[in-house]
Amino acid sequence: MIYTKTGDSGTTSLVGGSRVDKDDVRVEAYGTVDELNSHVGLLAEMMRSMGGGYYDELKAVQHNLFTLQTLLATEDEALYARLPQLDEDEVEILERQIDTISDLLPKLHNFVIAGGNSVGAECHVARTVCRRAERRVVTLARQARVDDVLLRYLNRLSDYLFVLARRAVVADGKQEDLYVS
Numbered sequence: 001m002i003y004t005k006t007g008d009s010g011t012t013s014l015v016g017g018s019r020v021d022k023d024d025v026r027v028e029a030y031g032t033v034d035e036l037n038s039h040v041g042l043l044a045e046m047m048r049s050m051g052g053g054y055y056d057e058l059k060a061v062q063h064n065l066f067t068l069q070t071l072l073a074t075e076d077e078a079l080y081a082r083l084p085q086l087d088e089d090e091v092e093i094l095e096r097q098i099d100t101i102s103d104l105l106p107k108l109h110n111f112v113i114a115g116g117n118s119v120g121a122e123c124h125v126a127r128t129v130c131r132r133a134e135r136r137v138v139t140l141a142r143q144a145r146v147d148d149v150l151l152r153y154l155n156r157l158s159d160y161l162f163v164l165a166r167r168a169v170v171a172d173g174k175q176e177d178l179y180v181s
Contacts, residue, residue, distance in 0.1 A: 025136070025139055026144065032132055040065065043161075043164075044059055057097055064086055068086055085147075094156040116172070116174050116177060123168060
């Protein structure tokens with residue numbers, strides 16, 4: 001059964017069973033990562049035909065985001081330690097992917113205005129949701145333990161989504177819309 005009715009009063013369960021308000025800072029953090037994960041899923045489907053391994057990279061990101069969500073939704077330290085973890089290797093993978101994509105792009109001397117094509121625009125939507133998720137996790141980290149690697153991963157992921165947006169536009173033969181003041 002998909003509905004339990006246990007959330008009808010405005011509370012939800014964390015991993016481990018404790019209940020909190022649906023607008024709790026922890027729920028805001030993992031809920032925003034969930035929103036990001038949905039955007040990454042849409043982006044993966046949009047990128048499927050582009051080639052270059054981007055679909056597979058984005059699917060791996062989705063798995064990492066699920067791990068991140070689960071960790072954020074867990075306040076019980078003993079349970080947290082038994083869960084799959086996100087490690088520094090995943091941050092380094094994103095860094096290598098950013099470097100690889102960046103090598104395919106023209107040098108940037110201005111801000112990029114989101115758009116260029118639908119894939120590039122969705123990359124920027126995902127990037128801005130990622131930045132919001134990062135802000136929500138920073139807020140949570142003021143109140144609870146949050147592993148630094150989770151913040152580093154989100155920070156690097158937004159950079160990855162930025163260069164991926166540029167790549168999608170350039171690979172489509174379009175010109176990037178640059179902000180020139």
